[in-house]
Amino acid sequence: xxxxxxxxxxxxxxxxxxxxxxxxxxxxxxxxxxxxxxxxxxxxxxxxxxxxxxxxxxxxxxxxxxxxxxxxxxxxxxxxxxxxxxxxxxxxxxxxxxxxxxxxxxxxxxxxxxxxxxxxxxxxxxxxxxxxxxxxxxxxxxxxxxxxxxxxxxxxxxxxxxxxxxxxxxxxxxxxxxxxxxxxxxxxxxxxxxxxxxxxxxxxxxxxxxxxxxxxxxxxxxxxxxxxxxxxxxxxxxxxxxxxxxxxxxxxxxxxxxxxxxxxxxxxxxxxxx
Amino acid sequence: xxxxxxxxxxxxxxxxxxxxxxxxxxxxxxxxxxxxxxxxxxxxxxxxxxxxxxxxxxxxxxxxxxxxxxxxxxxxxxxxxxxxxxxxxxxxxxxxxxxxxxxxxxxxxxxxxxxxxxxxxxxxxxxxxxxxxxxxxxxxxxxxxxxxxxxxxxxxxxxxxxxxxxxxxxxxxxxxxxxxxxx
Numbered sequence: 001x002x003x004x005x006x007x008x009x010x011x012x013x014x015x016x017x018x019x020x021x022x023x024x025x026x027x028x029x030x031x032x033x034x035x036x037x038x039x040x041x042x043x044x045x046x047x048x049x050x051x052x053x054x055x056x057x058x059x060x061x062x063x064x065x066x067x068x069x070x071x072x073x074x075x076x077x078x079x080x081x082x083x084x085x086x087x088x089x090x091x092x093x094x095x096x097x098x099x100x101x102x103x104x105x106x107x108x109x110x111x112x113x114x115x116x117x118x119x120x121x122x123x124x125x126x127x128x129x130x131x132x133x134x135x136x137x138x139x140x141x142x143x144x145x146x147x148x149x150x151x152x153x154x155x156x157x158x159x160x161x162x163x164x165x166x167x168x169x170x171x172x173x174x175x176x177x178x179x180x181x182x183x184x185x186x187x188x189x190x191x192x193x194x195x196x197x198x199x200x201x202x203x204x205x206x207x208x209x210x211x212x213x214x215x216x217x218x219x220x221x222x223x224x225x226x227x228x229x230x231x232x233x234x235x236x237x238x239x240x241x242x243x244x245x246x247x248x249x250x251x252x253x254x255x256x257x258x259x260x261x262x263x264x265x266x267x268x269x270x271x272x273x274x
Numbered sequence: 275x276x277x278x279x280x281x282x283x284x285x286x287x288x289x290x291x292x293x294x295x296x297x298x299x300x301x302x303x304x305x306x307x308x309x310x311x312x313x314x315x316x317x318x319x320x321x322x323x324x325x326x327x328x329x330x331x332x333x334x335x336x337x338x339x340x341x342x343x344x345x346x347x348x349x350x351x352x353x354x355x356x357x358x359x360x361x362x363x364x365x366x367x368x369x370x371x372x373x374x375x376x377x378x379x380x381x382x383x384x385x386x387x388x389x390x391x392x393x394x395x396x397x398x399x400x401x402x403x404x405x406x407x408x409x410x411x412x413x414x415x416x417x418x419x420x421x422x423x424x425x426x427x428x429x430x431x432x433x434x435x436x437x438x439x440x441x442x443x444x445x446x447x448x449x450x451x452x453x454x455x456x457x
Contacts, residue, residue, distance in 0.1 A: 046297060048298075057305065074328050138294045139294035139301075144302070204291075
């Protein structure tokens with residue numbers, strides 16, 4: 001894919017409306033990157049922009065919390081106060097609310113890390129130069145969802161034993177009577193197969209769609225910048241700004257939803273089955 | 275339209291967006307583990323300690339304030355009790371003073387009465403004695419004067435000069451004798 005013309009950014013071409021070239025619509029190719037190092041077609045070892053952003057993002061998150069929490073003060077400074085507010089939001093607003101204070105305390109670091117990691121990965125979308133949400137590549141949500149999956153499934157086995165865990169997964173309930181086998185099958189499938197998949201895809205698809213929308217309007221405002229198209233281009237540019245603000249909101253919401261679901265799964269694993 | 279679909283299908287064959295490429299999964303895991311490692315092992319425990327300390331400091335402050343308030347309350351009660359006691363004491367003293375004053379006045383009145391009665395009694399005795407003395411003296415003098423007058427009256431009538439002078443002499447003598455005797 002090295003010579004792929006779709007790898008060229010719209011801005012790098014001089015393609016405009018009425019110039020006789022088609023609209024360079026964003027698509028799946030917008031989420032593929034030329035490796036910065038290595039070759040994707042070769043031995044599979046490569047390093048591309050999303051990877052760089054992922055590592056950079058984790059360093060930024062750690063750096064932020066390091067600056068805020070490494071030498072904490074009893075009377076917090078501004079940075080520490082902001083970080084504490086974020087920490088407290090996840091701790092109280094998500095973990096304590098779903099799992100409860102006593103059992104939830106153990107999972108606070110996991111939830112806090114997840115939230116700020118995902119948020120940072122999402123935020124790359126609207127940070128200039130980077131301008132790409134790392135989470136719009138399925139690999140990143142998938143590995144996080146997998147970690148969550150391993151956590152709550154192993155927790156279910158540890159807490160309830162094999163039979164208890166099986167009952168937990170299948171939502172075993174004698175009062176269902178004859179539909180019990182059907183209900184159990186559906187529940188089992190829903191919990192163990194669909195759940196991790198939707199957990200990852202929810203985040204991925206939101207960021208994917210958001211980034212596509214942003215791309216669409218950005219490319220359109222460039223493409224239509226010719227003759228009468230300038231008026232449309234202006235509208236499109238306003239939409240870029242509106243969508244950027246909207247994305248800013250969605251990024252936080254998706255990080256929140258991902259962590260909230262994580263905590264709900266853990267809570268479900270801890271809950272005694274009736 | 276169809277060409278676009280064909281294009282998308284071709285793209286999909288090349289790279290299904292729902293199939294995660296392994297190198298990126300590994301990088302994602304590494305990136306997350308970096309964040310989780312630092313936060314879970316170092317930064318969150320540190321901040322938790324400080325948050326706990328802060329909570330304790332705030333609670334300690336509240337406890338201190340509560341202690342101060344309790345103390346203030348107890349001191350206030352003590353003062354109130356003392357004040358009430360002092361008032362009570364003052365009232366008691368006033369009562370006592372009043373009682374004492376009343377007794378004193380009564381005593382003094384009684385004493386005055388007694389003294390007055392004594393003085394009156396002494397006066398009466400004196401007067402009685404004086405009266406008696408006066409009366410006895412008066413009686414004597416009246417007797418004398420009467421006698422003298424009588425003598426004089428009697429003597430005038432008598433022509434006998436010699437006798438007259440005798441009687442007068444005798445009378446004078448008597449008087450002198452009496453004066454002598456009374457002395």
